[in-house]
Amino acid sequence: MSKNSNDITMDIQNLQAKIGDKEILKGLNLKLEPGKVHAIMGPNGAGKSTLSKTLVGHYDVELTGGDIIYKGKNINEMEAEERALEGIFLSFQHPVEIPGVNNAYFLRTALNAKLKHQGKEELNAAEFLRAMKSHLADLGMKSDMISRSLNEGFSGGEKKRNEILQMLILEPEVIILDEIDSGLDIDALRAVSEGINKMKDGKRSFLVITHYSRILDYIEPDYIHVLKDGRIIKTAGPELVSELEENGYDSIEED
Amino acid sequence: MANEGLDKAVSGEYALGFEIDIETETVPPGLDESTIAFISKKKEEPEWMLELRLKALKKWETMTEPHWGKLDYEPIDYQSISYFSAPKEGIDSLDEVDPKILEAYEKLGISLDEQKQLAGVKVAVDAVVDSVSVKTTYSEELAQHGVIFCSISEAIRDYPELVKKYMFSVVPMADNYFAALNSAVFTDGTFVYIPKGVRCPMELSTYFRINATNTGQFERTLIIADEGSHVSYNEGCSAPTRDDHQLHAAVVELVILKDAEIKYSTIQNWYPGDETGKGGIYNFVTKRAICEGDNSKVSWTQVETGSAITWKYPSCILKGDNSVGEFYSVAVTTLAQQADTGTKMIHIGKNTSSTIISKGISAMKGQNTYRGLVKIGSSAVGARNYSECDSLLIGSECGAHTFPYLESKDTQGQVEHEATTSKISDEQLFYLRQRGINEEDAVSMIVHGFCKQVFSQLPMEYAVEAKALLELTLEGSVG
Numbered sequence: 001m002s003k004n005s006n007d008i009t010m011d012i013q014n015l016q017a018k019i020g021d022k023e024i025l026k027g028l029n030l031k032l033e034p035g036k037v038h039a040i041m042g043p044n045g046a047g048k049s050t051l052s053k054t055l056v057g058h059y060d061v062e063l064t065g066g067d068i069i070y071k072g073k074n075i076n077e078m079e080a081e082e083r084a085l086e087g088i089f090l091s092f093q094h095p096v097e098i099p100g101v102n103n104a105y106f107l108r109t110a111l112n113a114k115l116k117h118q119g120k121e122e123l124n125a126a127e128f129l130r131a132m133k134s135h136l137a138d139l140g141m142k143s144d145m146i147s148r149s150l151n152e153g154f155s156g157g158e159k160k161r162n163e164i165l166q167m168l169i170l171e172p173e174v175i176i177l178d179e180i181d182s183g184l185d186i187d188a189l190r191a192v193s194e195g196i197n198k199m200k201d202g203k204r205s206f207l208v209i210t211h212y213s214r215i216l217d218y219i220e221p222d223y224i225h226v227l228k229d230g231r232i233i234k235t236a237g238p239e240l241v242s243e244l245e246e247n248g249y250d251s252i253e254e255d
Numbered sequence: 256m257a258n259e260g261l262d263k264a265v266s267g268e269y270a271l272g273f274e275i276d277i278e279t280e281t282v283p284p285g286l287d288e289s290t291i292a293f294i295s296k297k298k299e300e301p302e303w304m305l306e307l308r309l310k311a312l313k314k315w316e317t318m319t320e321p322h323w324g325k326l327d328y329e330p331i332d333y334q335s336i337s338y339f340s341a342p343k344e345g346i347d348s349l350d351e352v353d354p355k356i357l358e359a360y361e362k363l364g365i366s367l368d369e370q371k372q373l374a375g376v377k378v379a380v381d382a383v384v385d386s387v388s389v390k391t392t393y394s395e396e397l398a399q400h401g402v403i404f405c406s407i408s409e410a411i412r413d414y415p416e417l418v419k420k421y422m423f424s425v426v427p428m429a430d431n432y433f434a435a436l437n438s439a440v441f442t443d444g445t446f447v448y449i450p451k452g453v454r455c456p457m458e459l460s461t462y463f464r465i466n467a468t469n470t471g472q473f474e475r476t477l478i479i480a481d482e483g484s485h486v487s488y489n490e491g492c493s494a495p496t497r498d499d500h501q502l503h504a505a506v507v508e509l510v511i512l513k514d515a516e517i518k519y520s521t522i523q524n525w526y527p528g529d530e531t532g533k534g535g536i537y538n539f540v541t542k543r544a545i546c547e548g549d550n551s552k553v554s555w556t557q558v559e560t561g562s563a564i565t566w567k568y569p570s571c572i573l574k575g576d577n578s579v580g581e582f583y584s585v586a587v588t589t590l591a592q593q594a595d596t597g598t599k600m601i602h603i604g605k606n607t608s609s610t611i612i613s614k615g616i617s618a619m620k621g622q623n624t625y626r627g628l629v630k631i632g633s634s635a636v637g638a639r640n641y642s643e644c645d646s647l648l649i650g651s652e653c654g655a656h657t658f659p660y661l662e663s664k665d666t667q668g669q670v671e672h673e674a675t676t677s678k679i680s681d682e683q684l685f686y687l688r689q690r691g692i693n694e695e696d697a698v699s700m701i702v703h704g705f706c707k708q709v710f711s712q713l714p715m716e717y718a719v720e721a722k723a724l725l726e727l728t729l730e731g732s733v734g
Contacts, residue, residue, distance in 0.1 A: 058685060080689055090689055092689075096683050098683050098700075100707035101703070109696065109700065113696075166690065
C-alpha cells in the first residue's frame with residue numbers, strides 16, 4: 001500500500017491513545033484510500049471502538065501520540081463538530097436517545113450546519129422533508145420516523161437504520177461504521193448495506209469496524225486490516241476473511 | 256472536555272434590564288394603616304374595599320413569614336419597601352400614556368396600539384407599570400361580547416358586585432402570609448369576566464413591569480369564567496437590572512363555573528440577579544383556581560425563567576364533578592437562582608382528574624425544587640391523577656429536589672407518579688456534535704426536547720417566545 005499522499009484521504013500515523021489510565025492504541029498505522037472500503041477486524045478489546053472514537057475526537061479518548069492527517073491537514077486538535085463538518089462521519093455502535101428532539105428537526109439542523117459550513121444555501125423544511133422521505137423509503141423505514149423523537153424507543157434495527165439515514169443525508173467523505181451489523185436481522189442488514197453501497201462513489205472512504213464477517217458479504221471490502229493489541233498487525237485483500245473465519249485471530253502472523 | 260464545555264453555555268444575559276426614564280409618584284417606604292389608606296384613596300376605592308384591606312393588614316400583622324420552602328434568602332424588611340409607585344402621567348387618562356412607556360413596551364415586544372396589531376393575531380393587553388395599570392387595549396371590542404377586561408382598580412369601582420362576590424373566594428384574605436400582605440396592599444392587576452356561553456374572541460394578557468426602585472409589586476388578578484364560557488389568558492413580566500432585591504407578592508384567583516374553561520399561561524421573566532446572588536426579584540405568589548361547576552376545566556402553564564427566589568404553587572380545587580385540573584411547568588434556575596414551585600390538586604368532586612407535568616432545569620448554582628400535593632377527598636369517587644416530575648441538571652454545582660405529597664381518602668382513586676432526574680449526558684452532546692451541531696445549539700436542542708410537553712401547551716406566539724427566552728437564559732451557562 002505505498003501510495004503518495006495525494007491518494008490518501010486519511011493518514012493515521014503511529015496513533016497512541018488512552019481511555020482513562022489504560023493505554024489502548026499503541027502505535028497504529030492506517031491509510032484510508034479514496035473510494036475504498038477498509039474493514040477492521042479483530043478480537044474483543046483490541047481497540048476497534050477506541051480507534052473510531054479517536055478519529056472523531058470523542059471526549060473519552062486522550063490522544064497521547066501520533067498524527068491523524070485528513071485531506072492533508074493534521075486534525076489532532078480539531079473539535080468534534082469541526083471534524084464532522086469537514087466530512088468525517090461515525091455511525092455509532094450504540095446511538096444515544098434524545099427525548100423530545102424531533103428526528104427530522106435534528107437532521108435538518110445537522111444538514112444545514114454542514115451546508116452553511118460549505119458556504120451553500122440552507123434547505124427549508126419542505127425541501128428537506130422531500131429528501132428525507134425518499135431516503136426513508138429506500139431504507140424501508142416508516143414515515144413516522146420524521147416525527148418521532150431522536151432514537152427514543154427505537155428498536156436496535158431502527159437505530160442503525162437511522163444512523164444510515166443520517167449518513168445518506170449528510171453525505172460525508174469518510175464514513176466510519178462501528179459494528180453497524182450488530183443486532184440486525186437479515187432484512188435490516190440488507191437495507192443498511194444497500195444504503196452504504198449507495199454511498200460508494202469512487203471518492204468516499206469507508207472504515208467498517210466489525211466482529212463478524214457477515215456484513216462483508218454485503219459490503220465488499222477492498223482491504224482487511226487485523227487490529228490486535230492496539231496496532232494493525234496485518235493488511236490483506238478480502239481473501240483474508242475466510243482465513244480468519246477458519247483459524248481465528250491467534251493464527252495471524254504480523255506483517 | 257465535554258464537562259468543561261457544559262459549564263460554559265448557562266448564564267445568559269438578562270435582556271430586559273433597562274429602566275424607563277419617567278417621573279413617578281412614589282410613597283415613602285413603610286407599611287401601616289396610613290399606607291393602606293393612601294393606596295385606597297389613590298385608587299378612588301369605595302369604603303368597603305378599604306375596610307377589607309385594613310382587615311387583611313390586621314391579620315397579616317399577626318402572621319409570620321413561612322420558611323418551609325427550600326429557599327435561602329436574606330430577611331425581608333417590610334418597612335423598608337415602598338408600597339405604591341406610579342408613573343406621573345397617564346394615571347387619569349388612559350388615552351394619554353407617556354410615550355416613554357409605550358416605547359418601553361414596544362421594546363418588550365408588546366404593542367399597546369390597537370391599530371398596529373394585525374387582524375387574526377389580536378391580543379388584548381393590560382399593561383401594568385409598578386402599581387398601576389397604564390393601558391388596557393381592546394376593552395371596547397371585548398365589551399361588545401359582554402367580556403369585561405379591565406384593571407382590578409376599575410373593577411372595584413365599576414363592578415363591585417362581582418368583585419365582592421368572588422375576591423377572596425378562592426384565596427382567602429389570610430390564606431398565607433404573602434397572600435395576606437397582598438390583600439392589604441395590592442395595587443393593580445387584571446379583572447376578567449367572561450359571561451355565560453361566551454368564547455372570548457381573542458387572547459387576553461397582562462404584562463407586568465416593575466420599574467421604580469425600592470418598590471414592591473403586589474398585583475391581584477381575578478378571572479371569572481361563567482357557565483359554558485372559555486378564555487385563554489397570558490401573563491408576562493420583567494424588571495430592570497438592579498443590585499437590590501425587590502419583592503413581588505401577587506395573588507391570582509380563577510373561578511370556573513359549570514362547563515367553562517380557563518387556560519392560564521405565564522412567562523415569568525423577572526430580573527434573576529447575578530451569579531453571586533446579588534439583586535433579583537423575590538417572587539412569592541399565590542395562584543389558585545376553583546373548578547366550581549361540573550365539567551369545568553382549568554389549565555395552568557408556566558415557564559419560569561426569572562426571579563432570584565420563586566415561591567409559587569398554582570393550584571386547582573376540583574369541586575365540580577368531572578372537573579379537570581392541569582399544571583404544566585418549566586422552571587429554570589441558573590446563576591444563583593432558587594425556585595420552590597409546584598402545584599396542589601385538591602380533588603373534591605366525583606370523577607375529577609388532574610395532570611401534573613413539571614420540568615425543572617438547573618444550571619450553574621441554580622437550585623430547583625418541585626413541591627406538589629395531590630389530595631383526594633372522600634367524596635372524590637373515581638378521581639384520577641397523573642404526575643410526572645422531571646429534572647435536568649446542567650453542570651455539577653446545581654441541584655434538583657422533588658417533594659411530591661399524596662393524601663388519598665378514596666381507595667378507588669387512581670394516582671400515578673413518575674419522576675426522573677437526568678443530566679445532559681456527555682454522550683448526547685457528543686452525538687449531536689458528531690453530526691456537526693455546535694455545543695450551544697446541541698444543549699439548547701436537548702433542553703427544548705426536555706420541555707416539549709410543556710411548550711406544546713402554550714399558545715403559539717408564547718411558545719415561540721418561551722423557546723427564545725429559554726435559549727437566552729441558558730446562553731453561556733454551558734461551556
